[in-house]
Amino acid sequence: MSPLRIHIEGIGLWSKHLGHYAALQSLLAGDTPEPPLSKPAATTLPPNERRRAPESVLLAVEVAGQAVAMSGRAPASLACVFSSSHGDQAITDYMCATLASAPTELSPIRFHNSVHNAPAGYWTIATGCHEPSTAVCAHRMSFGAGLLEAISQALADQCPVLLVCSDIAGAYPLVEETGCTQSFGCALVLAPAVSGTTLASLDITLAPSGSVEPLPEPLASWRDANASADALPLLALLTRGHGRCLVDAAATLALQIELQQVAMPGLDVHHRNVEHVA
Amino acid sequence: MSDPMTPLAVTAYTATSAIGHGLAAQLDALRHARSGLRPNDFSSAPLQCWIGRVDGVENTRLPAEHAVWECRNNRLAWLGLNQDGFLDRVREARERYGAGRIALMLGTSTASIGETETAYRRLDADGGFPDDMLRPAIHAPHSLAAFVTAVLALEGPCLTISTACSSSAKVFASAERMIRLGLVDAAVVGGVDTLCDSVLFGFNALELVSSQPCRPFDAARNGISIGEAAGFALLERVDAAPDAPRLLGYGEASDAHHMSTPHPEGLGAELALRDTLARAGLDALQVDYINLHGTASTKNDEVEAALVSRAFPAHTRSSSTKGFTGHTLGAAGIIEATIALQAIEYGLIPGNLGGSMPDPGCGPQFAWKNEHQRVDVALSNSFGFGGNNACLAFARAGFSA
Numbered sequence: 001m002s003p004l005r006i007h008i009e010g011i012g013l014w015s016k017h018l019g020h021y022a023a024l025q026s027l028l029a030g031d032t033p034e035p036p037l038s039k040p041a042a043t044t045l046p047p048n049e050r051r052r053a054p055e056s057v058l059l060a061v062e063v064a065g066q067a068v069a070m071s072g073r074a075p076a077s078l079a080c081v082f083s084s085s086h087g088d089q090a091i092t093d094y095m096c097a098t099l100a101s102a103p104t105e106l107s108p109i110r111f112h113n114s115v116h117n118a119p120a121g122y123w124t125i126a127t128g129c130h131e132p133s134t135a136v137c138a139h140r141m142s143f144g145a146g147l148l149e150a151i152s153q154a155l156a157d158q159c160p161v162l163l164v165c166s167d168i169a170g171a172y173p174l175v176e177e178t179g180c181t182q183s184f185g186c187a188l189v190l191a192p193a194v195s196g197t198t199l200a201s202l203d204i205t206l207a208p209s210g211s212v213e214p215l216p217e218p219l220a221s222w223r224d225a226n227a228s229a230d231a232l233p234l235l236a237l238l239t240r241g242h243g244r245c246l247v248d249a250a251a252t253l254a255l256q257i258e259l260q261q262v263a264m265p266g267l268d269v270h271h272r273n274v275e276h277v278a
Numbered sequence: 279m280s281d282p283m284t285p286l287a288v289t290a291y292t293a294t295s296a297i298g299h300g301l302a303a304q305l306d307a308l309r310h311a312r313s314g315l316r317p318n319d320f321s322s323a324p325l326q327c328w329i330g331r332v333d334g335v336e337n338t339r340l341p342a343e344h345a346v347w348e349c350r351n352n353r354l355a356w357l358g359l360n361q362d363g364f365l366d367r368v369r370e371a372r373e374r375y376g377a378g379r380i381a382l383m384l385g386t387s388t389a390s391i392g393e394t395e396t397a398y399r400r401l402d403a404d405g406g407f408p409d410d411m412l413r414p415a416i417h418a419p420h421s422l423a424a425f426v427t428a429v430l431a432l433e434g435p436c437l438t439i440s441t442a443c444s445s446s447a448k449v450f451a452s453a454e455r456m457i458r459l460g461l462v463d464a465a466v467v468g469g470v471d472t473l474c475d476s477v478l479f480g481f482n483a484l485e486l487v488s489s490q491p492c493r494p495f496d497a498a499r500n501g502i503s504i505g506e507a508a509g510f511a512l513l514e515r516v517d518a519a520p521d522a523p524r525l526l527g528y529g530e531a532s533d534a535h536h537m538s539t540p541h542p543e544g545l546g547a548e549l550a551l552r553d554t555l556a557r558a559g560l561d562a563l564q565v566d567y568i569n570l571h572g573t574a575s576t577k578n579d580e581v582e583a584a585l586v587s588r589a590f591p592a593h594t595r596s597s598s599t600k601g602f603t604g605h606t607l608g609a610a611g612i613i614e615a616t617i618a619l620q621a622i623e624y625g626l627i628p629g630n631l632g633g634s635m636p637d638p639g640c641g642p643q644f645a646w647k648n649e650h651q652r653v654d655v656a657l658s659n660s661f662g663f664g665g666n667n668a669c670l671a672f673a674r675a676g677f678s679a
Binding site: 001004076085086087092095096097099100103104106107108111112113114115116117118120121122124125127128129130131132133134135136137138139142145148149152153155156157172173174176177178179206208249250251252253 | 280321322323325378387391394395397398399401405406407412413414415417418419420421423424427433434435436437438439440441442448451452454455456458459460461475476479480481482483484485530531532533534535536537538545546549662663664665666
């Protein structure tokens with residue numbers, strides 16, 4: 001079959017090293033970007049929600065807000081796919097520890113924040129979005145599987161889709177099982193057609209999964225430290241402006257991604273980002 | 279509003295819940311208005327409530343080659359996969375289309391979290407998991423889909439959808455999109471959720487659990503009864519099985535209101551319903567039966583009853599079947615989809631078990647007792663935390679809107 005062609009209109013990124021996509025561009029250009037604040041600002045949430053929201057929600061909302069601002073789209077107009085390998089590991093740790101010691105004392109708020117679609121819920125509530133929203137995972141392949149789900153929705157229903165893929169860092173003992181030692185989140189606004197805000201066009205084909213996509217350091221270590229950082233080969237490709245990469249989407253399935261076109265040279269992305277934030 | 283879609287054939291389906299293993303047991307319980315609820319004998323500490331527990335999960339063992347996936351949720355999945363010849367139907371589809379041409383989309387709200395809970399109850403001296411619990415694939419919400427894809431030997435797209443109680447309704451939508459785009463030729467969809475402390479004590483903390491068997495749409499309802507279940511369906515293009523029942527449409531929408539209470543006017547639920555009718559090319563007048571979300575929570579049932587009253591004519595029949603199975607959370611979408619499919623196949627409108635004193639908000643559409651009539655079109659509603667709404671439309675083979 002012919003490749004799936006999808007267009008990127010916005011990119012969001014947050015980790016303890018990189019506070020936005022422009023920081024990755026700067027890093028890959030050989031500079032040393034300033035690390036972000038210790039906590040994602042998540043300014044899309046109203047202040048009272050921001051205080052209440054768990055860390056996984058702040059991270060997802062931060063990168064979603066960045067990507068949507070860059071796209072210039074109204075957040076309420078976007079269907080959204082929130083992917084995460086492990087959901088909120090801090091809440092899982094709290095819940096399992098509490099259930100083991102004093103189950104009837106479980107916090108109702110932490111319980112409703114424990115659902116895998118908590119970021120989707122907070123995001124749609126904060127933005128007044130009534131479009132379809134979903135929350136997905138595929139363990140180490142959560143970025144690739146989430147990307148395929150988002151592309152499939154954008155192309156089948158000819159609508160723009162917000163994809164968020166994020167995981168917070170875990171703590172002992174759970175982190176020994178999740179392997180998530182650093183927070184990482186990224187977001188893409190995907191559109192089925194070229195528009196004035198298209199940053200890049202991608203041709204995507206399903207392929208058998210093969211070798212791990214090579215990445216330069218420190219990106220390779222960051223990818224090892226968080227399943228959601230499986231997005232880094234694609235983000236690096238977008239920064240490079242040409243070429244292809246492979247992203248795993250299931251145990252035996254990968255997405256072969258070929259960058260077709262970059263509408264604007266890298267720094268313009270930064271300018272648009274600043275403009276929208278201001 | 280969405281354009282009408284090309285229907286898909288539901289070429290196989292199966293359900294296992296507190297009312298029995300497989301479709302024949304489910305139909306028998308529905309016909310005899312027999313609830314599967316029992317007093318809670320599951321939680322690790324006492325909790326006064328009723329649960330929909332599946333018999334025999336504890337005695338189910340996974341085949342040796344899949345032993346690494348052992349946990350209650352995957353045992354229930356295995357039990358469910360072995361009913362109604364479902365494994366054979368998937369094997370035939372795999373031989374027909376190829377393993378890479380079949381998607382697997384499963385819904386679950388908590389997957390194998392019960393195993394992680396167990397690990398925390400048995401932490402070793404240095405606070406770590408005991409050796410037999412060092413199984414990363416089990417302590418991840420994708421464990422169900424990863425296990426099932428190994429069992430079914432599928433190599434296509436594989437995704438877990440976890441949107442709380444709408445999870446295994448939304449899998450139909452994801453599968454339809456991938457088939458429509460030609461990414462795959464068929465899809466296995468479904469969902470499994472098992473009883474665990476997280477949901478029993480979690481919903482209890484939210485004061486949403488009844489101490490009695492749940493009473494959907496009853497004026498005196500006071501909360502849900504949590505259940506567990508496994509259900510699966512195989513979706514293919516209609517030309518592959520012209521005589522099979524059809525997935526006619528679906529709709530998805532967000533409330534944008536609150537994390538754990540529905541929109542007071544049912545805004546997201548109605549958007550999902552309208553989108554379903556549009557995709558199915560249906561008028562509300564053509565809907566014979568609606569399997570309602572009907573959890574027996576005060577708010578859900580109030581909002582959903584009002585939606586039924588304003589959107590459907592008196593001749594449309596509707597009921598909740600949570601009084602049979604309990605609220606099977608992430609498996610509710612698929613279990614109730616199979617009940618909608620059985621309504622079509624057997625002309626059985628299951629009565630709204632547990633609702634003996636109808637809420638005044640309920641209109642003439644409610645079937646309080648079993649009714650028998652031809653059903654051409656059946657809907658199923660599934661609404662989840664975070665304001666996540668989904669609706670499915672099924673029809674008998676040959677039905678044209």
